[in-house]
Amino acid sequence: MRYWLMKSEPEAFSIDDLASRPQQTELWDGVRNYQARNMMRDEMQVGDLAFFYHSNAKPSGIAGVMRIARTACPDPTQFEMASKYYDPTSTPDAPRWMTVEVTFVSKCPQLLALEQLKQDPALSGMQLLRKGNRLSVMPVAKEHWHYIMQLIEK
């Protein structure tokens, strides 16, 4: 059982969008970074939990919790010419980009803002808070996960 954090711009896809999907489930498509892909492809397991992080938002922060519902499969948008995630160098025989399916678990009663996370000494060292960090999928340490869950439930 592992813990993750996955970013999405809420204007593109938010925690509310996930909660209102059929089955409250969605393919986490559009990731085009090898490190992030490798984690989804090689490490995520069904049942793992992930924070849904709103990036490029006002304010940015942790908006909810989701569960990995299906292990890695090819990201269909890489083959769709009309998609902004289309990748002409990828083929169905050798798909370059993989993704996972996620299911809604809960929405935070109030968003846990990045600013608040930064100011919390218990979270120093968290990958999300490292300067220059741009990864859209990253692991969360167990102790950080439980600490943040307790902040959410406060």
Next chain:
DNA sequence: GCCAACGTTGGC
């Protein structure tokens, strides 16, 4: 909208 911090691309 700015810009720092990356990541990728391609000429050499």
Next chain:
DNA sequence: GCCAACGTTGGC
């Protein structure tokens, strides 16, 4: 393989 140029992410 180096590295300059370019593109992207994401906080502010």
